[in-house]
Amino acid sequence: MNILITGGAGFIGSNLIRFLLDKDKSYNIINLDSLTYSGNLESLRDLEASSNYTFVKGDIDDKALVSSILKEHSIDGIMHLAAESHVDRSILGPEEFVRTNIHGTFNLLECVREVWGEGSDKIFLNVSTDEVYGSLGAEGKFTELSSYAPNSPYSASKASADHMVRAYHHTFGINTLITHCSNNYGPYQFPEKLIPVIILNALEGRTLPIYGDGKNVRDWIYVDDHSSALEAVFTKGKAGEVYNIGADEEMENIEIVKLICSILDELKPAASPYSELIEFVKDRPGHDKRYAIDSSKIHKELGWSPDRNFEDALRDTVEWYLRSVDWCDRVRSGEYRSYYADNYGKR
Ligand SMILES: NC(=O)c1ccc[n+]([C@@H]2O[C@H](COP(=O)([O-])OP(=O)(O)OC[C@H]3O[C@@H](n4cnc5c(N)ncnc54)[C@H](O)[C@@H]3O)[C@@H](O)[C@H]2O)c1
Structure with missing residues (x-):
C-alpha cells in the first residue's frame, strides 16, 4: 500500500x-x-x-x-x-x-x-x-x-x-x-510545547513558565x-x-510540571528541587480551560485502545529528552532560537 x-x-x-x-x-x-x-x-x-x-x-x-x-x-x-x-x-x-x-x-x-x-x-x-x-x-x-x-x-x-x-x-x-x-x-516533540519546554528549561536552569493558575486541563x-x-x-x-x-488521561498543567520535576529530581538531581523553578506567567489570551475526549466510538467500532499509561510513558519521554539533548540543540538552532529566547523561560 x-x-x-x-x-x-x-x-x-x-x-x-x-x-x-x-x-x-x-x-x-x-x-x-x-x-x-x-x-x-x-x-x-x-x-x-x-x-x-x-x-x-x-x-x-x-x-x-x-x-x-x-x-x-x-x-x-x-x-x-x-x-x-x-x-x-x-x-x-x-x-x-x-x-x-x-x-x-x-x-x-x-x-x-x-x-x-x-x-x-x-x-x-x-x-x-x-x-x-x-x-x-x-x-x-x-x-x-x-x-x-x-x-x-x-x-x-x-x-x-x-x-x-x-x-x-x-x-x-x-x-x-x-x-x-x-x-x-513523546520523543521528537518540538521544544515549544509544554512537556519538552519544561524538561529542557529545567535542565538549563531556566524558569518553568506556567500559564495563569496552571489549572487548565488537557487530556x-x-x-x-x-x-x-x-x-x-x-x-x-x-x-x-x-x-x-484519547487515552482518558486528564491532567492539570501544574500536575504535569510537578511530575516532570519529580522524575528529573530522581534521574538528574540538581542542587535544589526543580519545582523551585516554577513561575506562573500571564495567561494565554482565550486559553481554553479544559479538554477531555470521549473515545468510546473508536474503542467499540474499531477495537482500538491505548497501550501506555501516563506516568510510565512520561518517564520514558523524559529519559528520551535526557538522551537527546543534541537533537534538541540542533532543532532549536536558527529561527527558533530567537523565538524561544523571547517567549519561553528566563535564566
Ligand atoms: N501535537 C498534538 O498534540 C496534536 C494533537 C492533535 C492533532 N494534532 C495534529 O497533528 C498534526 C501534526 O502535529 P505535530 O504536533 O506533529 O506538528 P509539528 O509542528 O511537529 O509538525 C508539522 C509538520 O508539518 C510540516 N509542514 C508545515 N507546513 C507545511 C506545508 N505547508 N507543507 C508541507 N509540510 C508542512 C512541518 O515542516 C512539520 O514537519 C497537525 O495537523 C496537528 O494539528 C496534533
Whole structure:
C-alpha cells in the first residue's frame, strides 16, 4: 500500500512513519514535508535507508507537486498531518495557519479529486484536533457529535479544514476520514510545547513558565498510541466518519510540571528541587480551560485502545529528552532560537 504522509518530518508524523514501517513491511511511505521550523529530517535518520520510505521536500499547497506525487507513486491513501501546529504562534501570526492548514488542505483535496476522481475508493485521512470543539467546563467530554467552537486561530484553521474535508466527502464522494486527537507527548516533540519546554528549561536552569493558575486541563496521549489509532482508522474506518482519539488521561498543567520535576529530581538531581523553578506567567489570551475526549466510538467500532499509561510513558519521554539533548540543540538552532529566547523561560 502506497501511503502519502504529509508533515512526516514533524513530531507526530515522524513517530507515525516509524510506527507504520515497524508494524507492516508492506507499507510504502512517501513523506511530503516543506521542513518548516518544526520539521526535521533528523527525526527520521534511522529510516533514511529503508527501501519502503521516500522523502519529498515540498509544500502541500503546491498543486503541481502534489498531483505528480499522487500519480508517480500511485498513492492509495493519504494521512494528512502537515500543519502549523502551535497555538501561541497562531496568536502571534495567524496568516500562515490560514495558508497551510486551510488552503493547503483544500489543495490536497482538489488534487485528490482531479487525480483519483470523484467516487474513488482511495482514502484521505485528515488528522485533526480536539481543540476544534472549544473548551469544556468541569464536567463532560467531547464526543464526535459535539459542536465545533474553536477559540484560537490554530483551532479555527483546523476546524475550517475539517469542514472542507467533510464537504469533499458529501459533495464529491471522496473517501474521507477525520480524527480528533487530544494532546500528544513523546520523543521528537518540538521544544515549544509544554512537556519538552519544561524538561529542557529545567535542565538549563531556566524558569518553568506556567500559564495563569496552571489549572487548565488537557487530556494526554502517548504519540505511539495516537499512531496505532490512526492506523486503525486508516485501515478500518468507515468513509465519511469522524473518530475521537484519547487515552482518558486528564491532567492539570501544574500536575504535569510537578511530575516532570519529580522524575528529573530522581534521574538528574540538581542542587535544589526543580519545582523551585516554577513561575506562573500571564495567561494565554482565550486559553481554553479544559479538554477531555470521549473515545468510546473508536474503542467499540474499531477495537482500538491505548497501550501506555501516563506516568510510565512520561518517564520514558523524559529519559528520551535526557538522551537527546543534541537533537534538541540542533532543532532549536536558527529561527527558533530567537523565538524561544523571547517567549519561553528566563535564566
Ligand atoms: N501535537 C498534538 O498534540 C496534536 C494533537 C492533535 C492533532 N494534532 C495534529 O497533528 C498534526 C501534526 O502535529 P505535530 O504536533 O506533529 O506538528 P509539528 O509542528 O511537529 O509538525 C508539522 C509538520 O508539518 C510540516 N509542514 C508545515 N507546513 C507545511 C506545508 N505547508 N507543507 C508541507 N509540510 C508542512 C512541518 O515542516 C512539520 O514537519 C497537525 O495537523 C496537528 O494539528 C496534533
